[in-house]
Amino acid sequence: MNGQIVIMVFEVVGSGICVSSDDGQKVHDRIAAALRENIRIIISFQNVESLTSAFLNAAIGQLYGEFSEVLIRAGVSVVEMEQEDLALLKRVVEMAKEYFRDPERFKKACDDALEASDAD
Template identity: 45%
Template sequence: MHDEIFKNISEGKRVFISFSSVTRMTTAFLNAAIGQLYGEFPQEVLRQQLAPPIDADKRQLTQLKLVVDRARAFFSDPERAKNSFRIATGMDEEADD
């Protein structure tokens, strides 16, 4: 899914995604398909060219919003996000040993 979306956005096309036959969806899938786009394109480009899903249910929209919010936060300052993760998981203490 990511590669097709990436290709169309790169070509300046507006992308419409559909979850019509999706019965199970994980944030891992959305991260791979949508979230990483925030590291590849400016937010303004994505806002203009990536249309909201046309047929998503409330749960799917909630998951998508979570992924987009996290991707925006991460890609706006990746080093800060990585440091926060290391601190939250205690991994920064292992590097001190």
């Protein structure tokens, strides 16, 4: 991969309360942009106090609709995350993999991602 960057979730959201899908989308957009450039991402959850599945689905879960599991495993890592939050993230990731096994959803996600990058 071509180098690495650190994304501070607190800085992106502007708060330690990371609960909304819209805020998760902001984190996602940075991760996805870096992955497209083959840059490794370290996501830091330092100072994050509250997390929801809605936030993590938008931030990380939807990556599985755009990128392969192999690329995500090689290119994304998380640090400074509490054990309970890691457990939540693991469930979000498992649900996301399951979700995108539905070919109709996968195709829709790919089409949407393509449209978004065309618009950029």
